[in-house]
Amino acid sequence: MLFARNAPTFVVYVFTINMKHITFFLYSLFFLHFAQAQTGLTVGPPRLYFTANSGQNQSELLEVTNPSKDYTLELSVSFQDWEYSEYGDNVLAQAGTLSNSCAEWISVSEPFFMLNPGETKQLTVNLQVPSAFVYTDATPVHTAMLFVTQLNPKEGQDRDGANIRVAVRSGVKVYHRFPDRNNPDLEIQNLRYLPQDSTSSFLEASFEATGNVWLEGEITVELLNQDSGDKIRLEKQNFFCLPHDKRKHYIALPKDLQAGEYLASVVMSYGDNNRIKIGELIFKHEND
Structure with missing residues (x-):
């Protein structure tokens, strides 16, 4: 395969929201075709559920794996708000801007970390409900999106020979509710x-x-x-x-x-x- 020399380089950020525990390979999306440039990220579980009262905190574990055999991943954790559209699509917003946001209540044990090829790391995700925050019928639950983002894009080329740098970002949904408030209908x-x-x-x-x-x-x-x-x-x-x-x-x-x-x-x-x-x-x- 011939690749163009001195072609412009651009970065492709591929973003997924986990609907189940998945390993995500980039060449299956966007029809990118490049040699020895596949990169992936496995994050699970796809959803984190917290049940805590005002002033309480709760912790859950999140597992992150680098499935690559030859590439070290440099990763960061960040948060955004999210809600569903009328048609069930995920709509993202800046952290702390939606009325049901709990993004500012969350912290992780390692906001920045590295994973060697094949390595798995468990992160502790902690949610602290503010003492002054109480249950209301108007906003009975709170949500956020936790993102694990690759900071060191991998170089490669697409099928047209253009130089590309590919990074992945995987999203995990975070849910919070108050105890004894569990009436789905x-x-x-x-x-x-x-x-x-x-x-x-x-x-x-x-x-x-x-x-x-x-x-x-x-x-x-x-x-x-x-x-x-x-x-x-x-x-x-x-x-x-x-x-x-x-x-x-x-x-x-x-x-x-x-x-x-x-x-x-x-x-x-x-x-x-x-x-x-x-x-x-x-x-x-x-x-x-």
């Missing part, structure tokens, strides 16, 4: 059928998180053809939201769904005790 507000566009037809589920703690759950959809009696169960989808979130969740219908009238049963299960909310919609599906 939601209300389905509306179900709507959206006719086929350039990709597929959809069901739109609108719901609001009405409890006082974060929600993690699954959405199951079953379609009943009113003419033939055939049933179709769609693949389960996960959802995550915070108290007072108003959400629109889109469920793609099968592209080969036969035309006809359908009864859609949407089941949302959530919480440690698998609470269930059910919504139903009758719609007429037409194929183009």
